[in-house]
Amino acid sequence: MSSNLPVAVIGAGPVGLAAAAHLMEREETPLIFEAGPEVGANIRSWQHVRMFSPWEFTVDQASVRLLEKHGWEMPPKQDLPTGYDLIENYLIPLAELPEVKKHLRLNAKVVAISRRDIDKMLDAKRENAPFILHVAYTDGREELVEARAVIDASGTWHQPNPAGSGGLFAMGEQRNAEHIAYGIPDILGAARSRYLNQRVMVLGSGHSAINALLELVELQADYPDTQLFWAMRSTNLTQVFGGGEDDALPARGKLGLRIKAAVENGALSIVAPFRVREIQALPDGMEVIGETPDGLMSVQVDELIVSTGARPDLNMLRELRLELDPSLESTRALGPMIDPNIHSCGTVRPHGEAELRHPEKDFYIVGMKSYGRAPTFLLATGYEQVRSVVAALVGDWESARDVQLNLPETGVCSTDSGGEGAACCGTSNTATSQASVVSLASIPVRGERLQLVSIPTAASRDCGCDDTCCGDGVRSASCGCETSCCS
Numbered sequence: 001m002s003s004n005l006p007v008a009v010i011g012a013g014p015v016g017l018a019a020a021a022h023l024m025e026r027e028e029t030p031l032i033f034e035a036g037p038e039v040g041a042n043i044r045s046w047q048h049v050r051m052f053s054p055w056e057f058t059v060d061q062a063s064v065r066l067l068e069k070h071g072w073e074m075p076p077k078q079d080l081p082t083g084y085d086l087i088e089n090y091l092i093p094l095a096e097l098p099e100v101k102k103h104l105r106l107n108a109k110v111v112a113i114s115r116r117d118i119d120k121m122l123d124a125k126r127e128n129a130p131f132i133l134h135v136a137y138t139d140g141r142e143e144l145v146e147a148r149a150v151i152d153a154s155g156t157w158h159q160p161n162p163a164g165s166g167g168l169f170a171m172g173e174q175r176n177a178e179h180i181a182y183g184i185p186d187i188l189g190a191a192r193s194r195y196l197n198q199r200v201m202v203l204g205s206g207h208s209a210i211n212a213l214l215e216l217v218e219l220q221a222d223y224p225d226t227q228l229f230w231a232m233r234s235t236n237l238t239q240v241f242g243g244g245e246d247d248a249l250p251a252r253g254k255l256g257l258r259i260k261a262a263v264e265n266g267a268l269s270i271v272a273p274f275r276v277r278e279i280q281a282l283p284d285g286m287e288v289i290g291e292t293p294d295g296l297m298s299v300q301v302d303e304l305i306v307s308t309g310a311r312p313d314l315n316m317l318r319e320l321r322l323e324l325d326p327s328l329e330s331t332r333a334l335g336p337m338i339d340p341n342i343h344s345c346g347t348v349r350p351h352g353e354a355e356l357r358h359p360e361k362d363f364y365i366v367g368m369k370s371y372g373r374a375p376t377f378l379l380a381t382g383y384e385q386v387r388s389v390v391a392a393l394v395g396d397w398e399s400a401r402d403v404q405l406n407l408p409e410t411g412v413c414s415t416d417s418g419g420e421g422a423a424c425c426g427t428s429n430t431a432t433s434q435a436s437v438v439s440l441a442s443i444p445v446r447g448e449r450l451q452l453v454s455i456p457t458a459a460s461r462d463c464g465c466d467d468t469c470c471g472d473g474v475r476s477a478s479c480g481c482e483t484s485c486c487s
């Protein structure tokens with residue numbers, strides 16, 4: 001790189017800290033800005049959750065090399081860390097190393113980025129102008145900091161999607177915020193009293209929703225009056241339950257198997273397909289009203305947990321020239337590789353600097369944020385991203401291009417239509433019939449126009465193909481029984 005300015009790294013999560021370690025290994029100076037009071041601030045909010053990746057897939061090699069120089073020992077490779085373990089046994093020791101600590105600024109939120117004296121419209125001398133980061137500290141100070149390159153690893157977890165099915169807040173959602181939590185609350189710990197013996201609805205069909213539900217099922221074992229509803233847009237339960245024993249990350253596969261068992265035991269009722277439209281306060285709780293194929297339906301609950309994913313903060317990037325996938329808000333070239341409309345897999349072909357490049361030279365979005373709204377990001381992906389990006393920033397193009405990534409398969413992959421017994425949605429015959437045992441009988445319904453709906457299971461349809469297989473809840477004309485409909 002031509003100038004002596006540092007490379008700004010936004011976010012001290014695992015990928016931001018990995019970027020810093022790679023920069024230092026290349027004898028570059030990182031300047032890491034972290035909005036929270038400590039490193040791993042986003043992970044802190046789900047620290048009680050056990051990760052499905054073992055330690056060997058959750059650490060970055062440059063960071064490990066740095067740590068080991070100071071006597072750090074790698075935890076047993078096959079053990080599964082919780083979020084807490086990842087922070088306490090890896091991120092904090094890394095951030096506390098003197099060579100990292102001196103480059104780390106906590107309570108420092110980057111609120112905007114531009115080029116020095118050059119706004120988004122100006123072309124002249126743009127590529128050689130340093131970046132300017134506007135940093136707001138929690139003590140009220142503000143600062144304009146110059147950098148020669150910017151690596152944005154600011155994640156998405158702090159920007160959860162709202163409950164409304166169209167990506168907007170549902171009517172009444174903000175008014176009833178007191179009884180709505182986002183992400184994965186600590187149900188068996190700090191938030192226990194909030195949920196015990198309550199009627200709780202969890203919204204969403206991904207791993208976060210499943211994690212929250214499994215904790216609620218555990219709570220229900222001690223407090224049998226806890227009533228659980230699992231609402232989602234999808235009716236493709238096979239995809240929701242995941243790859244089970246075929247998942248190359250066994251802990252991830254087990255999540256699906258455990259929730260499937262809970263459904264089959266009647267521990268919770270599934271409400272699907274259900275598109276949340278409105279939330280109304282009642283004298284004793286609230287009413288979640290949603291669209292179903294048979295009209296509006298309402299479910300009375302005390303608490304709602306919205307686990308419908310997260311989205312990137314693009315406001316701070318307003319003055320930069322970005323190229324984003326129009327639907328995912330991921331870096332554009334990544335879109336087709338990770339689009340959940342097409343892939344249910346966590347697998348993605350190796351990618352690095354070339355795929356992460358934006359029209360704004362020397363600016364990269366990495367980590368969870370590089371996937372935009374797509375949910376399948378894995379840390380191993382992020383570590384390889386930053387290795388490649390840093391190599392490019394120091395002009396080592398051979399290393400930047402030599403991307404290697406071997407990600408574990410989920411075991412359920414909608415692009416994998418050729419497998420034995422796989423229907424167009426990656427549905428095996430066994431899994432389809434098990435999904436059809438779900439019952440909705442216990443859902444209370446209010447109002448004349450509101451109806452109880454039953455799940456349209458694969459067994460009750462003319463063919464074995466689910467409505468959602470060609471896009472979430474959107475039945476496509478080509479989505480009959482053809483095995484090619486999702487490819």
Ligand SMILES: Cc1cc2nc3c(=O)[nH]c(=O)nc-3n(C[C@H](O)[C@H](O)[C@H](O)COP(=O)(O)OP(=O)(O)OC[C@H]3O[C@@H](n4cnc5c(N)ncnc54)[C@H](O)[C@@H]3O)c2cc1C
Pocket residue numbers: 010011012013014015016033034035036039040041042043046049050051052053057058108109110111153154155156157158184208316366367368369377378379380382
């Ligand atoms: C419950 C859960 C379980 C997961 N389990 C696994 C797993 O088993 N295996 C796996 O590989 N992946 C897993 N993931 C996915 C992923 O690896 C994690 O989300 C991981 O934390 C992503 O790392 P990151 O560094 O990209 O972002 P984050 O960890 O989200 O870090 C971003 C950091 O940026 C900071 N920040 C945000 N905005 C700003 C700003 N404007 N200025 C300064 N700082 C800012 C945040 O405070 C945060 O500390 C899991 C995710 C979740 C939610």
